[in-house]
Amino acid sequence: MNTQAIASPDARADTAPLPASKPDHPLRETLKIFLKNKSAAGGLILLTIILLGTTIGPALYGVDAYEMVWMPLSPPGDGTPLGTDYIGRDILAGILIGGRVTLIVGAASAVMTIVIGILVGAFSGFFGGRVDAALMKFTEFFQVLPSLLLAMVLVTIFSPSIGTIIFAIGIVGWAQVARLTRAEFLRIGNLEYVKAARAAGARDGYLMFRVILPGSLPPIIVSSALVTGASILFEAGLGYLGLGDPNTLSWGMIIGQNQNYLLDAWWTVTCPGIAIFLTVLAISLIGDGINDALNPRARKRA
Amino acid sequence: MTDTAPFLEIIDLSVEMKTETGTIRVLDNVSLQIRRGTTLGIVGESGCGKSMTALAMMRLLPPGFEITSGQIILDGEDITRASDARMRALRGNDISMIFQEPMTSLNPVFTVGDQIAEAVRQHQGLDKAKAEQRAIEMLKSVQIPGAEARLHSYPHEFSGGMRQRVMIAMALACQPRLIIADEPTTALDVTVQAQIFALMRELQEETGTAIMLITHDLGAVAELADDVAVFYSGWRIESGPAASILRNASHPYTSGLMSCTPRLRLGKAAAGGAADLREIAGMVPQLGQMPQGCRFAPRCALADDHCRSAVPPDVGVAPAHSAKCWKTEAEVLA
Numbered sequence: 013m014n015t016q017a018i019a020s021p022d023a024r025a026d027t028a029p030l031p032a033s034k035p036d037h038p039l040r041e042t043l044k045i046f047l048k049n050k051s052a053a054g055g056l057i058l059l060t061i062i063l064l065g066t067t068i069g070p071a072l073y074g075v076d077a078y079e080m081v082w083m084p085l086s087p088p089g090d091g092t093p094l095g096t097d098y099i100g101r102d103i104l105a106g107i108l109i110g111g112r113v114t115l116i117v118g119a120a121s122a123v124m125t126i127v128i129g130i131l132v133g134a135f136s137g138f139f140g141g142r143v144d145a146a147l148m149k150f151t152e153f154f155q156v157l158p159s160l161l162l163a164m165v166l167v168t169i170f171s172p173s174i175g176t177i178i179f180a181i182g183i184v185g186w187a188q189v190a191r192l193t194r195a196e197f198l199r200i201g202n203l204e205y206v207k208a209a210r211a212a213g214a215r216d217g218y219l220m221f222r223v224i225l226p227g228s229l230p231p232i233i234v235s236s237a238l239v240t241g242a243s244i245l246f247e248a249g250l251g252y253l254g255l256g257d258p259n260t261l262s263w264g265m266i267i268g269q270n271q272n273y274l275l276d277a278w279w280t281v282t283c284p285g286i287a288i289f290l291t292v293l294a295i296s297l298i299g300d301g302i303n304d305a306l307n308p309r310a311r312k313r314a
Numbered sequence: 315m316t317d318t319a320p321f322l323e324i325i326d327l328s329v330e331m332k333t334e335t336g337t338i339r340v341l342d343n344v345s346l347q348i349r350r351g352t353t354l355g356i357v358g359e360s361g362c363g364k365s366m367t368a369l370a371m372m373r374l375l376p377p378g379f380e381i382t383s384g385q386i387i388l389d390g391e392d393i394t395r396a397s398d399a400r401m402r403a404l405r406g407n408d409i410s411m412i413f414q415e416p417m418t419s420l421n422p423v424f425t426v427g428d429q430i431a432e433a434v435r436q437h438q439g440l441d442k443a444k445a446e447q448r449a450i451e452m453l454k455s456v457q458i459p460g461a462e463a464r465l466h467s468y469p470h471e472f473s474g475g476m477r478q479r480v481m482i483a484m485a486l487a488c489q490p491r492l493i494i495a496d497e498p499t500t501a502l503d504v505t506v507q508a509q510i511f512a513l514m515r516e517l518q519e520e521t522g523t524a525i526m527l528i529t530h531d532l533g534a535v536a537e538l539a540d541d542v543a544v545f546y547s548g549w550r551i552e553s554g555p556a557a558s559i560l561r562n563a564s565h566p567y568t569s570g571l572m573s574c575t576p577r578l579r580l581g582k583a584a585a586g587g588a589a590d591l592r593e594i595a596g597m598v599p600q601l602g603q604m605p606q607g608c609r610f611a612p613r614c615a616l617a618d619d620h621c622r623s624a625v626p627p628d629v630g631v632a633p634a635h636s637a638k639c640w641k642t643e644a645e646v647l648a
Contacts, residue, residue, distance in 0.1 A: 140377070204413050204414075204415050204419040205418060205421045207413065208411070208419045208484075209421070210405075211374060211405055211410065211411040211413075212405060212411075212433050212436075212484070213402045213403065213404070213406035213407060213437060214406075214436070226423040227421070227422065227423055
């Protein structure tokens with residue numbers, strides 16, 4: 013009698029009581045945790061303001077950033093809100109319009125960095141052996157190159173345009189993303205569920221991008237935020253060195269062009285500098301927030 | 315519904331591992347048969363080649379391992395010669411596998427419904443709605459309460475036993491001809507184990523699928539298996555009908571295994587003194603340092619010089635029951 017009760021396929025014994033409400037999708041839960049985090053939410057608001065400023069800002073402000081509108085090097089408040097630069101262009105207008113290039117280049121080169129990094133890391137970690145050895149040698153090669161120098165050379169060889177700058181920044185930064193992705197692929201590739209998927213007849217591509225990649229995304233997403241911040245700084249650096257696209261203003265370029273007047277007209281350099289600082293800060297805060305939201309150990313359970 | 319013709323037949327399968335110092339044979343001329351709709355239990359210690367046999371059948375041997383000789387014939391088709399594309403089509407659709415660790419065998423980032431539906435879509439080309447329907451049917455068939463609601467749950471919301479049910483549902487979703495269950499209940503509580511066995515037996519009766527049950531638990535074999543193959547150090551040392559082997563183990567290793575299995579004795583039986591739980595003295599030989607004759611000889615109480623110098627043949631001891639041992643006939647006759 014006793015044995016019968018045990019052997020009967022009665023499922024009650026190991027059924028966990030159903031949760032009262034349907035649990036949230038993990039992404040929504042992550043978003044909730046993210047938004048509860050004050051500094052992350054602050055970063056998101058700051059970034060939204062910056063994005064709005066650079067997209068609709070120029071039209072609202074209505075001053076042409078490329079025209080001489082006032083006396084050169086006039087201080088903030090004296091006719092223009094943030095002063096003028098060495099040839100009398102409005103600094104605020106320059107910041108509003110220059111943010112476009114900075115943000116587009118920063119975001120596009122970050123996307124490029126992450127895509128290359130994920131692809132190289134995924135193939136390396138998934139196939140192992142010779143593929144891994146070859147790809148990691150290739151990655152090391154890019155890791156030991158002085159990245160700013162390489163980017164400068166690339167931009168100088170191919171005339172500076174937005175496309176070449178994106179390419180140059182993207183090509184120098186992917187190595188660490190590749191290493192991170194590879195490490196995650198090595199870790200997850202050995203888990204049972206990957207073996208189970210393989211035993212269920214999954215193809216390599218499916219295993220890599222639908223089975224392993226989703227599990228390895230959290231650290232990659234966090235590092236993408238850092239990479240985006242770094243790319244924006246990189247773009248500013250190139251612009252400062254005069255290697256930006258000469259046909260469009262960018263924050264780095266405004267700083268570079270006005271650096272000779274730093275002691276006489278601090279606002280020409282400081283204002284675009286603050287813009288860069290706030291943008292990178294906002295992105296870092298968001299990245300930190302994502303990290304906290306995705307990392308279950310950092311979550312505090314109520 | 316049982317058919318006497320073997321529907322899976324492994325003939326003289328050898329698997330070798332290449333190392334820096336040479337090749338090591340991890341499976342040595344192993345032969346097995348599984349009849350349609352029946353369960354074959356494969357028993358042996360860790361490292362004896364049970365799981366290697368399963369992986370060889372899926373053609374998923376780890377890097378460095380290779381099938382060097384033999385055939386694996388599934389319904390007339392030699393799997394060892396099948397193309398990679400053909401293997402992918404077979405895996406999951408005709409042969410599926412249930413793993414030991416239900417806690418880690420499910421992908422944590424997708425719902426269980428998605429995971430079951432994906433297998434069906436891939437192999438049987440069903441559209442999304444039909445695949446989801448099939449996933450609900452499968453969850454119901456493995457007796458998960460509230461299947462429609464649980465479809466959208468993530469693996470972490472299930473208990474171990476429930477996850478193993480989900481794994482079984484996934485394995486059965488494409489109505490495979492053979493399921494390889496690699497220690498499916500080792501990680502589960504005993505009461506849950508019994509439920510899983512009952513479920514597997516029930517589903518086998520319904521679907522007529524054959525099961526290869528890999529285990530080190532003779533209790534599981536007694537519970538589920540129609541036939542048994544005992545492995546030791548890359549050899550299949552005894553095989554035959556489960557009843558015949560459990561009642562009349564012919565190889566000294568098999569009988570040794572049986573006396574290692576604790577039995578629950580109550581009342582008068584317990585009063586008869588402490589259970590004589592014996593161990594098999596010695597250790598499994600290291601791969602690559604195999605004894606010359608019988609691989610079990612160093613640990614065998616019956617071994618003599620002949621055992622230590624010559625590889626024993628497969629000796630028939632009962633109908634369909636054979637043991638790879640020099641001493642078998644003498645034992646049986648005695």
